[in-house]
Each structure stands twice: as structure tokens, then as C-alpha cells.
Amino acid sequence: MKTLRERKKQRTRESLLRAALELFTTQGYEHTTVDEIAEAADVSQRTFFRYFAGKEDAAFAVQDMTEQHFLACVRTRPAHESPMEALRQAVLEGWDAIRETVESAVPVELYLRMYRTIESTPALLAAHLRRSAATEETIARLLAEREGVDPDTDPRPRLAVAVFGGVIRVTERQWCTGEDFSLESIRQLTASHLDLVGPALTGNWRASGAGRPD
Known part of the structure; x- marks a missing residue:
């Protein structure tokens, strides 16, 4: 107490x-x-x-809190999960706790407004990218420790985190320019975009004919 x-x-x-x-x-x-x-x-x-x-x-105090919570979630994922699955489950299962973390500091609506301000302010966006790079390095080393590999000789931890971080950035930007700014919306976008990672990296995009010119 x-x-x-x-x-x-x-x-x-x-x-x-x-x-x-x-x-x-x-x-x-x-x-x-x-x-x-x-x-x-x-x-x-x-x-x-x-x-x-x-x-x-x-400006980044609440975001730092949510990132620390995510790192804690990754550390507690079951050992049998693959690195990408551990990252996926940590972010998707942690949304309710992330909401609680945000609400413990500021109203969620204010947090969402601040997120859009970061995206539209060059100085803050640059700082956001710099901080994200540092966080991704921390996650990569966490995955390396979890999997028993050396991140300085084995590129897989950083590659996995780079892919995951890219998905999160694409998701955040789509969410930020959409009409639904709820946390549930970004959770659903995150899940759907993570589901597309495998097909996007290894699939034939033209197989379905989607997006092809007539």
C-alpha cells in the first residue's frame, strides 16, 4: 500500500x-x-x-508505460511458443491490461489524441522512431535470451522483431488515418495484419488477381 x-x-x-x-x-x-x-x-x-x-x-510517458508492459508480457510467454507467436500473443492478449495502464495515467481519449499528435508532429515523429528502434533492440535481445542464441551472431532475433515492428507501424498509421480510434479497433487491425505476414512474405500476390489492372 x-x-x-x-x-x-x-x-x-x-x-x-x-x-x-x-x-x-x-x-x-x-x-x-x-x-x-x-x-x-x-x-x-x-x-x-x-x-x-x-x-x-x-509526451512519451504513457507510451513508455505501455511498452514496458508489453516487454513484461513477452517475458512471461510460454517457452513452447515460437518467437513470432510469443510477440503476437503478448500484444493481442495484453490489450486489456494496456488499456488499464493508459487509464491509470490519463483518459484513453487523451492518449489517442496524443498519438495522432505524435504522428503529425515532425519532431515527435522523429523521436518516436528513435525510441522505437531502441525498444526493438531490447525486444530482440529478449528473444535471443529466450531462445538461447547470440543476437550479435544470429540475425534471426532482429529480423523477427523488424518484421513485427513493421507490422505494428503499418497498423498504427492505418488506424491513425481511419475513423475508428478505439483501442478495440487497433487490436483488430493488429491481429488481421499479423495474419497477413506469412502470405505477404511467401505468397504470390497476383494469384488471386486482386489489385491487377484490367
């Missing part, structure tokens, strides 16, 4: 986080200052920096 001081610190962090995301999504990331975030949360700039290293840290 958290102490009174710990609960107070958590409330302050959540207040700062909500204030930051609201400002980022309404007036723009680059037009928002740390002073404005602190003022909106009714704290000092010094207090802001006790909880976040800067604006970028606040």
Missing part, C-alpha cells in the same frame, strides 16, 4: 502529465512551454523537472 507521500507524488505526476498532453494536443507540441504545463497543473517549473526530464519525456 502506498504511503500518503507516495500518493501525493503520483497525483502531482498525473496532473502534470494530463496538463502536458492537453496542451500538446490543443495548441501544438512546439508551441507549448514547460512553464505553461506547470502553470496548468498549478505547480512550479522546478516541480515539473522533478518528474520529467523535459517536454519529450512527458
Whole structure:
């Protein structure tokens, strides 16, 4: 059970986080200052920096939480699952817990708005890609440890994660430009796109005649 001081610190962090995301999504990331975030949360700039290293840290705080949850899910997947199956099940079975993780920090609607802001803000998108690369390396090493291989000599862990990460990025962008921004929508898109990985890599795309010119 958290102490009174710990609960107070958590409330302050959540207040700062909500204030930051609201400002980022309404007036723009680059037009928002740390002073404005602190003022909106009714704290000092010094207090802001006790909880976040800067604006970028606040912008990706909830996403970092969801990624840590995903990594924990991968670590607990049954040993008999193949690497790709472990990644697939970790993301699909973890959506409800991911929703709870998001809701513990900010409203889901605000999280979704922030995601679209990241996609449409060059500085945030660049940071997102940089952070994603670091996360993918962590996952690759986790898979290598799980499978008992050396990721520096065996390319399979990084290849598997590159494919999986590509699917997730395609899914996120399609979801972001669609009309249904619910977490259930992105879960369904993720499942359907992961199902297409095998056929997309090894199948004959022209076999069905789909997409062929007349």
C-alpha cells in the first residue's frame, strides 16, 4: 500500500502529465512551454523537472508505460511458443491490461489524441522512431535470451522483431488515418495484419488477381 507521500507524488505526476498532453494536443507540441504545463497543473517549473526530464519525456510517458508492459508480457510467454507467436500473443492478449495502464495515467481519449499528435508532429515523429528502434533492440535481445542464441551472431532475433515492428507501424498509421480510434479497433487491425505476414512474405500476390489492372 502506498504511503500518503507516495500518493501525493503520483497525483502531482498525473496532473502534470494530463496538463502536458492537453496542451500538446490543443495548441501544438512546439508551441507549448514547460512553464505553461506547470502553470496548468498549478505547480512550479522546478516541480515539473522533478518528474520529467523535459517536454519529450512527458509526451512519451504513457507510451513508455505501455511498452514496458508489453516487454513484461513477452517475458512471461510460454517457452513452447515460437518467437513470432510469443510477440503476437503478448500484444493481442495484453490489450486489456494496456488499456488499464493508459487509464491509470490519463483518459484513453487523451492518449489517442496524443498519438495522432505524435504522428503529425515532425519532431515527435522523429523521436518516436528513435525510441522505437531502441525498444526493438531490447525486444530482440529478449528473444535471443529466450531462445538461447547470440543476437550479435544470429540475425534471426532482429529480423523477427523488424518484421513485427513493421507490422505494428503499418497498423498504427492505418488506424491513425481511419475513423475508428478505439483501442478495440487497433487490436483488430493488429491481429488481421499479423495474419497477413506469412502470405505477404511467401505468397504470390497476383494469384488471386486482386489489385491487377484490367
